[in-house]
Amino acid sequence: MNPGFPYLSAILLAPALGLLVILLLPHDNRRAVRWVSLISAGVCLILSIYIYAAYDRAAAGLQFVERASWVPSLGIFYYLAVDGINLPMVLLTSIVFFTGVWTMWDLQHRVKEFFALMLLMVVGVYGVFLSLDLFFLFVWYDVSLFPMYPLIAIWGSTRKEYGALKLTLYLLAGSALVLPGILYVYFQSGLFTFDLVQIAQAGLPVEAQYLGFFLFLFGFGVLAGLWPFHTWSPVGHVAAPTAVSMIHAGVLMKLGAYGVLRVGMFLCPQGLADWSPLFALLATVGIVYGAFVGLAQTDLKYVIGYSSVSHMGLVSLGLATMSVGGISGAVFQMFAHGVMTALFFSSVGHIYDRTHTKLIPDLGGMAKVMPRASFFFILAALAGIGVPCLASFWAELLVFIAGYQAYPLLGVCAVLGLVISALFMLRVVQKTFYGEKNERFAAAPDMTPAMALPRALLAGTILLFGLLPRLALDLIDTGVAPLVGMFK
Amino acid sequence: MAGDLMLFLPEAACLLMALTLFGLSLPKHQDQRRVHSWAMGLSLLMVAAGLAGLFQEGHLFFEAYRVDLFSQFFKLLLAVALLLVLGICRQLTGVEERYQPEFFLFLTTCTLGMMLMVSAVELMTLYVALELSSFSLYILVPLRSGDNIDVEAGVKYLFIGITASCLMLFGMSYIFGAVHSTYLARIADTLPLWIHQPGAVIGLLLTLSGFFFKLAAFPFHFWAPDVYQGAANQVTTYIATASKAAAVALLIRLTALSAGTSLYLLDVLMVLCVASMTLGNLAAMVQSDLKRMLAYSSVAHAGYALMGVLTMTRLGYSSAMFYTLAYMVMNFAAFMVVVKVASQGQDLKISDLAGLHRRAPLLALTLMLALFSLAGIPPTVGFTGKFLVFAAAMRDGHFWLVLVGMINATLSLYYYLMVIKAAYLTEPAEPQESLAITGPTRALNYALIAAMVALGLFPRQVLELTEKAVRNIF
Numbered sequence: 001m002n003p004g005f006p007y008l009s010a011i012l013l014a015p016a017l018g019l020l021v022i023l024l025l026p027h028d029n030r031r032a033v034r035w036v037s038l039i040s041a042g043v044c045l046i047l048s049i050y051i052y053a054a055y056d057r058a059a060a061g062l063q064f065v066e067r068a069s070w071v072p073s074l075g076i077f078y079y080l081a082v083d084g085i086n087l088p089m090v091l092l093t094s095i096v097f098f099t100g101v102w103t104m105w106d107l108q109h110r111v112k113e114f115f116a117l118m119l120l121m122v123v124g125v126y127g128v129f130l131s132l133d134l135f136f137l138f139v140w141y142d143v144s145l146f147p148m149y150p151l152i153a154i155w156g157s158t159r160k161e162y163g164a165l166k167l168t169l170y171l172l173a174g175s176a177l178v179l180p181g182i183l184y185v186y187f188q189s190g191l192f193t194f195d196l197v198q199i200a201q202a203g204l205p206v207e208a209q210y211l212g213f214f215l216f217l218f219g220f221g222v223l224a225g226l227w228p229f230h231t232w233s234p235v236g237h238v239a240a241p242t243a244v245s246m247i248h249a250g251v252l253m254k255l256g257a258y259g260v261l262r263v264g265m266f267l268c269p270q271g272l273a274d275w276s277p278l279f280a281l282l283a284t285v286g287i288v289y290g291a292f293v294g295l296a297q298t299d300l301k302y303v304i305g306y307s308s309v310s311h312m313g314l315v316s317l318g319l320a321t322m323s324v325g326g327i328s329g330a331v332f333q334m335f336a337h338g339v340m341t342a343l344f345f346s347s348v349g350h351i352y353d354r355t356h357t358k359l360i361p362d363l364g365g366m367a368k369v370m371p372r373a374s375f376f377f378i379l380a381a382l383a384g385i386g387v388p389c390l391a392s393f394w395a396e397l398l399v400f401i402a403g404y405q406a407y408p409l410l411g412v413c414a415v416l417g418l419v420i421s422a423l424f425m426l427r428v429v430q431k432t433f434y435g436e437k438n439e440r441f442a443a444a445p446d447m448t449p450a451m452a453l454p455r456a457l458l459a460g461t462i463l464l465f466g467l468l469p470r471l472a473l474d475l476i477d478t479g480v481a482p483l484v485g486m487f488k
Numbered sequence: 489m490a491g492d493l494m495l496f497l498p499e500a501a502c503l504l505m506a507l508t509l510f511g512l513s514l515p516k517h518q519d520q521r522r523v524h525s526w527a528m529g530l531s532l533l534m535v536a537a538g539l540a541g542l543f544q545e546g547h548l549f550f551e552a553y554r555v556d557l558f559s560q561f562f563k564l565l566l567a568v569a570l571l572l573v574l575g576i577c578r579q580l581t582g583v584e585e586r587y588q589p590e591f592f593l594f595l596t597t598c599t600l601g602m603m604l605m606v607s608a609v610e611l612m613t614l615y616v617a618l619e620l621s622s623f624s625l626y627i628l629v630p631l632r633s634g635d636n637i638d639v640e641a642g643v644k645y646l647f648i649g650i651t652a653s654c655l656m657l658f659g660m661s662y663i664f665g666a667v668h669s670t671y672l673a674r675i676a677d678t679l680p681l682w683i684h685q686p687g688a689v690i691g692l693l694l695t696l697s698g699f700f701f702k703l704a705a706f707p708f709h710f711w712a713p714d715v716y717q718g719a720a721n722q723v724t725t726y727i728a729t730a731s732k733a734a735a736v737a738l739l740i741r742l743t744a745l746s747a748g749t750s751l752y753l754l755d756v757l758m759v760l761c762v763a764s765m766t767l768g769n770l771a772a773m774v775q776s777d778l779k780r781m782l783a784y785s786s787v788a789h790a791g792y793a794l795m796g797v798l799t800m801t802r803l804g805y806s807s808a809m810f811y812t813l814a815y816m817v818m819n820f821a822a823f824m825v826v827v828k829v830a831s832q833g834q835d836l837k838i839s840d841l842a843g844l845h846r847r848a849p850l851l852a853l854t855l856m857l858a859l860f861s862l863a864g865i866p867p868t869v870g871f872t873g874k875f876l877v878f879a880a881a882m883r884d885g886h887f888w889l890v891l892v893g894m895i896n897a898t899l900s901l902y903y904y905l906m907v908i909k910a911a912y913l914t915e916p917a918e919p920q921e922s923l924a925i926t927g928p929t930r931a932l933n934y935a936l937i938a939a940m941v942a943l944g945l946f947p948r949q950v951l952e953l954t955e956k957a958v959r960n961i962f
Contacts, residue, residue, distance in 0.1 A: 027849075071948045073955060074879070113845075135875070139866040139945075146865050149905060153913050161913070165905065172865075172901055176894035179875070183882040183890060 007051050008064050008080040011090065012126050014043040015097075019119040022112060030111040034101075037115040041098040044126070048094035052475075055087055060478035062132070062197070070133075075186075075193035079133040084479025085331055088472055089129045089251075089258060092338045095461055096250040097122050099454035100243035103346050106353075106451075107155075107241075114155055117147040118243065125247070128255050134182045134194040137263065141178070144252060145171045145223075148236070148244070155241040157352075158299070163239030170232035174222030178259070181215030184208070185267055200266045200486075213271025216264030217279060223256025225312040227286035234305030242349025245301070249308050250342035254334045257315045261327070261483075265319065269486045272322060280320035280403075284410040286313030287417035295424040300351070300358040303428050304344045307384055310421050311337045311392075317414055318399040321406040322487050327480045329398025332472055336391035336465065340383045343458040347377035350451070354444040360428060365437025370446040374433045376455045381429050383462050385422040391465035394473070495546045495555045498563045499603050501537035505530035506596040513589035520588045524578055527592045531571045538564035551671065552610035557957040559607040562737040565813060566606075569730035570599045572820050573722060575932060582720035582833025584633040591631055595726060598624035602734035606741075611660045611670040611695075614738070618656075618698060621734065622649050625727065632720045633833070641718025648711045652701035659694025662687050676745050683750040693756060696742055702735035704783070705790035706763040713775075716783035721830055724779055725823035728786055729816045732793075736812045739797050740805050744961045747800070757798035758889060764791030765896040773903045778826060778836045781903060782819070785862060788900060789815055795893060796877040799884045805961070806954040807876035813950065814861070814873030814943065821858035821936040825851050828929065844911040848923040852911045854933045859904040861940050864897045869943035876951075 018040030025032050055063055062081040070076040082090065100118070107114060120143065127140025145168070152164035186192070188208035189199045204212060222229040233253070237245050265272050272279075290310030297303045311333070318330025350373045351366065352358045367374040383390040386397075396418065404411030447455070465472055493500065508530060512523050542560045547553065573595065583591050601621030608614040626649065630642030664670055666688045667678040682688040701708040716724045746753055768788030775781035793815070796808030828851055829844065830836045845852040861870030874897065878890045925933075943950065 071951060073951065074876075139871070142866045142871070146860060150908070150912055153909065161909070165902075168905065169898065169902060173895075173898045176891075176898045179878065179894055180882065180887065180890045183879050184887065186879070187883050 006066050007047055008066055008082065008130050011044050011047050011094075012080070012123065012130060014040045014047070015119040015122045015126070019116055019123065022116045022119065025112065027112055030108075033112050033115050034105060037101045037119060038098075040119065041094070041101045045094040045098045048091045051082060052087055052091050055082065055475065057475055057478055060084065061482075074135075075191070075195065076135045077133045077193075077195050078136065079195060080130045081132050082130065084475045084477065085261065086129045086258070087475060087479075088331060088335045089254060090126065092254070092335050093122065093125050093129060093251050095458065096247055096338060096342045099342060099346065099458055100246045102454035103246065103349060103451070104241070104243040110154060114151070117151050118247070121147040121151070121247065121252075125251055125255060129258065132196045134186065134196055134199075134263070136194075137196070137259075138175070138179060138182055141255065141259065142172070142175055144255060145175065148240075148248065148252075151244045152236060152240045155244070156239040157241070158238050158301075159235070160239040163235045167232045167236035170229065171223055174219045174229070174256075177215045177219030178263075181212055181219055182263075184215065185212050188212070196263065196266065204267060206270050209268035209271035210274055211271075213264050213268035213275050216268065217260055217275055220256045220259030220264065221316075223253060224260060224316060225253055225256070225286070225309050226316055227282050227289055227309070227313065230286060230290075230309045233309060234302055237305040237308065237345070238299060238301040242345055242352075245345040245349070246342040249304070249345060250338040253308065253312055254338055257312065257319065257330070257334055260316075261319055261331070266483060266486075269483075273487065276320045276322060277407075280317055280407050280410050283313045283316035283320055284407075284413050284417070286310065287317065287414045288420070291417045291420040291424065294421060298360050300348045300360060300363075300428070300432065301345070303360075303424070304341065304348065307421055307425065308337070308341055310417060311341075311384065313417075314396060314399050314414065317403050317410070321399075321402040322484065323402045323406065324477065324480050324484050325398050326402030326406065327484065328473060328476045329395050329402060331476045331480065332469070333392065333395035333399060335472060336383070336395045336462070339458055339461045340380050340392060343376055343380040343455060343462065344384075346455050346458065347373050347380065350447055351377075355441045360431050363432045363438060363441070364435050365433070366441075367433040368437060369441055369444055372447045372452050372455075376452075376459055378429055378433060379459050379462065381425045383466075385425050386418060389463070389466045391462050391469070393466060394469040491546070492548060494541065495544050495548055497541040497544070498534060498538045498560070498567060499600065501530070501534040502567075502596060502600040502603055505534060506593060506600055509589065509593040509596055513593055518589050520580065520585065523589045523592055524574070527574050527577075527596075528571075531567070531574050535564070535567045535571050538567040549613070551673070552613045553604075553607050554609040555607055556960075557953070558737070558740075558961055561809065561953065561957050562606040562733060563603045565733050565816060566599050566602050566730050569726070569733065569816055569820070570595060573726045573729070575928070576725065576824055576827045577722050579831070580720075580722065580833075581831065582633065582722065583631050587631050591628065594624040594628050597621075598628065598726070599730060602730060605734055606737040609672040609741075611664070611672070615657065615660065619653065621731075622653065625649075625731070628723045628726075629715055629719045631723070632718070641715045645711050645715045648708065649701060652698050652708055655694045656698035659691045659697065662691025663695060666691060672741065672745060676747065679745050680747050680749045683746050683753070689750055689752050692742065692746060692753065696739060699735045699738045699742070700760070702731055703739065703790040703793065704732075704787050705794060706760055706767055706787065709764065709768070709787040709790070712783040712787055713780045716779045716786075717777055717835060721779070721823070721827045721833060725820065725827065728782065728823060729820050732786070732790075732819075733812050733816055736793050736797070736808055739794070740808060740958070741961060743797055743800055744805070754798060754800070757794060758886070761791045761794040761798060761889070762892055764788060764794065765893060766791075769896050769899045769903075772900070775903070776837055776839070778838050778841070778907065781838065781907070782822060782826075785900065785903070786819070788896060789819075789862070791896070792874060792877055792893065795881050795886075795889060799880045799886070801880060801884060802955070802958050803883060804877075804880035805958040806951065807873070807880045809954040809957065810947065810951060811873035811877050814869040817936065817939050817943065818858045818861040818868070818870050821854050821940065822862065824932065824936065825855040825858070828923065828925075831923070838907055838910050839914070841907065841910040842914040843916040843920060846922065847920055848925060850925060850930060850933050851923065854936055855911055856908050857937055857940055859907055861944070863901045863904045865901075867944045868940050869947075870940075872944045872947045876947075
C-alpha cells in the first residue's frame, strides 16, 4: 500500500485525459484517436491490476484513500477509496474497457465522437465505483448514463433510436428516485455531510431507512435490470454497437446493483431487512422470467439480453439474502457476469459484422466458418450455464446456497430458472454453431489473431477466476463481512 | 461624494453607455459596425465597473437604494449578460437596419432599469426601475424586420406586462395600507405581524406577480412562447437571460419580507412552482419551433428557481442565486447556437438543426452540452444548480416537491433529447453548406463549454459568494 501516489485519481483521470486529447485531435486522424483510447484504457488496466494485487487483504477496510473537502459549506468531499466490494468492480471495468476499445478498432463511422463518448462513459463508471461521497457518486452515475443515448442512437443497429430513447428515459427516471433519496438521507442523518462512510457509521433513524432503501432499491434497481423495470435492457443491448453492449451489459448494469449494495444497504441496513422479501421475490421473478423469454428469442443479442436479466436477477437474489455467502456470491457474480457478457457481445459483434445478421435461423454451422468466434461464444455460453471451472459457477453456487437457506421456495425457483436458461443456451449454441451450414456465409472471414486477443483476454479471465475463485472471494469477503455485521 | 460614486459605479457605467449610444443613434445614417464596436467597448467597461463595485456596501438616495453583495452580484450578472448578448449582435440580420442603433440603446436602458431594480429597497423606486426595463423591452420586442408575427408578439407582451404592472401596483397599495411605509426595511419589520391578515398576503402576492411575469412563471407565462418566437433572436436571448436574473433577485428580496412566517404564502408559491414545472415541461414536449420549446422550458425553469425561493431560507436563496447564474449561462449557450444557426435572423424549427454536427461540430457540441445542462445532467452547471435547489427544498422537508421536481427533470429530458437527436442523428433532406465560424465565436463557444463544466464541478467559490450575499438581505 502506497499512500503517496494517488492511484485511484490516476484511474479516474486517465480516461478523462484521453477524452480531452481526443477532443483536441483533428477529425480525420482516426489512428491517433484509437491509440489514445487504447493507451488510456491500458493505463487503467495496469493500475487496476496493480491495486488489485497490492490491496492488503489482511488489513481489509478502505485502502488507497484520497479525501479532500470539495464544498465545505455543504459537506461535499472528494473521497475515493477501495475495499473488497468495489475493487473487483474496478478491475472488471478496466478489463471490459480495454477489450472494448480493442474490439472497436475497425470502426470507420464518426470515430472521434465514438471514442470520446465511450471514454466519457467510462470516466463515469470509474467515478461511481471509486467515490464514497454521495454527491459525486450521483454525478458520476449520471455521467455514465447519458452518453448511452448518442452511442446507441448513432452507431447502433435494430430499432436504435427507439432503444436509445427508451433506455435513457428509463435509467434517468431511476436516477430521479436516487437523487431525492440521497438528499433525504443527507438531511435525515443530521450530519450534513455527503460522506457515505460517516453517515453509515452514525446510522440513520430506523424510520428514515424504510423510505431511503425504497428509493435506492428502485432507483438503482432500474439499472440493475430488476424485474419489472428491466424492459429497457434487452432492447438497449440489441440496439447498441458491440463495445457499447459490452460495457453496458458488462459494467453499467453492475452500477445499479452496486448502487443498491453500496448506498442502499450500507446506509439503510434496517430498510433492507424490511424490503428484502419483496426484493428477493422480484429478483426470482426476474431469473425465471428472463429464462423463459430468452427461450423464445431468435435474435442472438436478444438471447444474451434476456440471459442478462436472468443473471442480474441472481445478483439481486444474492443481495437480498443478507448473508455473507449470498452477498459475496452476488459481488462475484457481478464480476463474472460482466466478463462473460462482454465476451458474449464481443463474439456476436464479430459474427454480425461479417454476416450482417444475428438471427439464429439465418446462421448455422458457424463453428466451421468461424472457429475462433464460435469458440469464444461457446465458452461464454458454458460460463453462463454455470459449468464448473468457470468463474460464474462459484458465484451462482454461493447465491443458490444462500438463497435456498434464506428463502427456500424462491431458491428452488431460481435453480429451475437456471436449468431453463441452460436449456436455451445449449439450444442457441446448437442451432447457431452446429447443424446445417448456411452457404451464404461460408466465405465469411474469421477473427484475425489480433482481434482474437482481446476476446482471449476475457476468456482467460473467466478461466483464471474459475480455477482460482479465492483470488476474488477472499477479497470480496473482507468487504462484505463488516456490512453483514451491520444487519445484526 | 467620491464614495457615493463608487457605490453607483456599475449604474454610472451603464448610464454613460446609454447616453453614448443615444448620441450615436441621432445621425440619419450610422455605420452599424461602428455602433456595435462602441457598444461592445462600453459594455466591457460596464463589466469592469461591475467587478470593481462587487464588494461595495452602502445606501443612496435617502435609504431608498441599497448597495450590497446581493445587489452587486446581480448587477455583475446583468452586465455580463448584456456583454454576451451584444457579443452575438455583430450581424443583426433580424432587425431593420435603420433601427439598429436604437436596438443597442434600448438593450442598455433595459439593463439600467434592471440594475436599479435589484438595488431598490423602496416600493416606488422599485416600480419606476421595473417600468424602465419593461418599457425598453416593449420597444425591443416588435423591432424585427420581416413578417407580421412581431406585431402580435409586441402587443401581447405589452398587454400582459401592463396587466402585471397594474396588479403589482394594486398589491403595493395593500402593503402600504397595512404597514404605512414603502420602505422594504420597515415593511420587513412590521409585515410579519400582519402576515396572517389576508390583505397582507394578497398584497405581497400581487406585488410578486410583476416578477412572476418577468420570470414567466405560471400563471403569467402566456406571453413567453409568442414573444420568444416573435422577437428577434437576440432580443429573445436577452429576455431569456438577463430579464430572468433580475426577476429572481426581486422575488428573493420580496419573499424575504415575510420572513418565512406565512404558511399561506408558502402554499401558493408551491402551487405556482409545481404548476410552472409541470405545465412548462408538458407543453414543451409538443413544440416544433426551437424558440417556442425553449420558451416553455423557461416556464419550467421558473418553477425550479421558485423552489429555491419558496423555502425562504438562506440555503434556498443562495441556491436560487446559483441556479440563476447556471440558467443564464446554459440558456445563453443554447440561444447563441440559435442565433448562429439562424444566420438570416429567421425562426428556427427543431428539424432545421438536422445535420448540425456536420455543418458546425462546435456549435452542435455547445448545444448538446447546453441542453444536457438544462435537463440537469451532471457534470454540468445545470445539474449543480438543480441539486442545490432540491437540497434546499429537501432540507425544509418538501420531500414531495423534490420528487415532483425530479420527475419533471426526467420529463424535460425527452424534448431536449429530441433536439439533440435532430442535431446529431437526423440528416438534412438536402445537403446544406457548413456554417462559417469566426475566431471570436469559436472562443465564445469554448468559453461557454468550459464555464458550463467548470461551474458544475467546482461550484465552491461562487457558492461561497452567494451564501455571503444572502446573509443579510435587509
